[in-house]
Amino acid sequence: MHSSLLPRRSFLLAAAAASLVLAGCGSSSPDHPPIVFVHGNGDTAALWQTTAWRFESNGWPRDRLYAIDVPYPLARDDDTVAQPGRTSAAEHMAFLKAEVDKVLRATGASQVVLLANSRGGYAVRNYIQNGGGDRTVSHAVLGGTPNHGVWAIPGFREGSEFSGTGPFLTRLNAPKNAAGDEVTGPVRWMTVRSDSNDKFAQPDGVWIGQPGTPTNVTAAGPELKGAQNVVFPRIDHRETSFSAVAFDATYRFITGEAPIRTDIAAESAVVLNGKITGLGLNSSDPASGSFSNNRPLPGAQLEVYATDPATGARTGTALLKKAVGADGIWGPLTTQPGVPHEFVISALGYATTHIYRSSLPRSSDLIHLRPERIADADKTADSIVTLTRPRGYLDPARDKMLLDGAAPVGVPAGAGVASAKIKPSGGQRPIAAEFNGERVVGQTWPAAQGHVVLLEISQ
Known part of the structure; x- marks a missing residue:
């Protein structure tokens, strides 16, 4: 795997600059680490289909791409209270850990890359911080993960994973070093967010059923101190992971190189x-x-x-x-x-x-x-x-x-x-x-x- 990475800073990238499309298929990278895709709240592995195709179109072997499917993908309303058909933060993390272990055994690799959308980023952060993932993960990319909450309202639904003032995110976001970094080393981290169009990073509570109520969260809520934080204009919550521009930024972050193409190459069969x-x-x-x-x-x-x-x-x-x-x-x-x-x-x-x-x-x-x-x-x-x-x-x-x-x-x-x-x-x-x-x-x-x-x- 190439170790050259972009500097860790926030910046605004125009979508046009990220749409590099060249002829041909294949990658100049000599090594392709296994990539594990982690879907979001209520979602499914199927959402990663086009992202996997883009990696394949750049020479990534299909047998090095894994998308997990959490059996019950919805978070509990209150993480401390059992709720049929929903997973706690601990169960979510344990499922991810077990899947990563399977991938490591199947591939013989010592580390994986984790790509997560939305709530999936919570499991990734929890696994790296508390489940041993600091040893088994080289790079973590979080698309649209509400890292500082969908809301941060003291006293309002603080038992939820999505509360920025609740115990789950408070622990994850605690400073890890004297610089105040919120990410756990030595893993390399990147976040991808919208400049203003993510429904779960809004200053008003309209999308949580509280219109007119300040959430105390801004469009910058998905960013993490110590990560490379990438911003794209007008992309929405899911496009932070599943769009061509998100793929371009992710590929560059993992490999240190631009992808050959961001469109999808057709197969003959x-x-x-x-x-x-x-x-x-x-x-x-x-x-x-x-x-x-x-x-x-x-x-x-x-x-x-x-x-x-x-x-x-x-x-x-x-x-x-x-x-x-x-x-x-x-x-x-x-x-x-x-x-x-x-x-x-x-x-x-x-x-x-x-x-x-x-x-x-x-x-x-x-x-x-x-x-x-x-x-x-x-x-x-x-x-x-x-x-x-x-x-x-x-x-x-x-x-x-x-x-x-x-x-x-x-x-x-x-x-x-x-x-x-x-x-x-x-x-x-x-x-x-x-x-x-x-x-x-x-x-x-x-x-x-x-x-x-x-x-x-x-x-």
């Missing part, structure tokens, strides 16, 4: 895989709740079809039909780049969920899928169609978006939501979502017969 997960404490039990989990949904049925990019209609018989087993794994499926797909999930207690995606340029085992449930308010709709962007939010002031030919309604300013839903009528027909140049076309399906449609943006 694509092998897709992943798992089907559910909702609630028990994925298979609709009565157990509707919160996210990353546990398998045994018995779920999956069908995958190639689709016409112009109409979303199926172009032939199913490429794959499978009922998943106890592990939830649905593949593998060999397909071609440039072909869009429809993934259809059927499971007891869920709506038949049609997920349309534009073409997938590279192989991946992070095509994780989750069926939806229909809300009571939507059951009388002709059809239910959602534009969803898992790797970023929707910002009407920044993004060019269309859903069924019109700007999505009800999307608030400030990059605060990752989806927009409509209930179109007119029977089964093509329907398109467009987001900053990416276009996904699907078909409407009847809600009365228990169908929902997701048009998923990859970027």
Whole structure:
């Protein structure tokens, strides 16, 4: 691994300066340490799919890239109080430690690089400070981690991990040396944040249900003293990890070199895989709740079809039909780049969920899928169609978006939501979502017969 690093200081980088794209694929780095990707609160390993592809497109071996999937990814409301279907800070850290140990055994490496988004950065910091990670981690990159809290209001929900005045963050942020550094050495640290557009680094409490209440947190909340702190204009909370500019900064930090490319190089043949997960404490039990989990949904049925990019209609018989087993794994499926797909999930207690995606340029085992449930308010709709962007939010002031030919309604300013839903009528027909140049076309399906449609943006 190259040891030359950028200086540890805060600076503003224009997005254009970080979009270096050159021809070819491969890396001049002679060594590629294993990288472990750590997702955020309520999220899934699947969000790292495009980041992994960018590393691969720069010559990083696929078998040196690992994305963990916390079974119950939501934090407790109060970290000291057990809460079904949620993980404590200690459980989160222990899970990460166990996964890192697996990676070290599998690769024979002595150290890993940790890349984390949002709450995932808490587990990384806790592991390095308190779990032995100071010996097993060379570099840590935290994207959008609310290191000084989503709020820092004395007396307000201080049992939460996200309280800047609570015991968890107070301990993590305690000075580590005479210089007052908040990071634990000898690990090299970088944070990536937005200049103003991260919903969890806002001075007003609107995104925590307290509009008009000062949070005592600013856009600089994710920064850490002693780290290299990188700022990009207008990126949102998830783009701090999953965008091309975040990849560029991360690659430079790890290797000391610019990446050859920040776009994604297509492969001549694509092998897709992943798992089907559910909702609630028990994925298979609709009565157990509707919160996210990353546990398998045994018995779920999956069908995958190639689709016409112009109409979303199926172009032939199913490429794959499978009922998943106890592990939830649905593949593998060999397909071609440039072909869009429809993934259809059927499971007891869920709506038949049609997920349309534009073409997938590279192989991946992070095509994780989750069926939806229909809300009571939507059951009388002709059809239910959602534009969803898992790797970023929707910002009407920044993004060019269309859903069924019109700007999505009800999307608030400030990059605060990752989806927009409509209930179109007119029977089964093509329907398109467009987001900053990416276009996904699907078909409407009847809600009365228990169908929902997701048009998923990859970027």
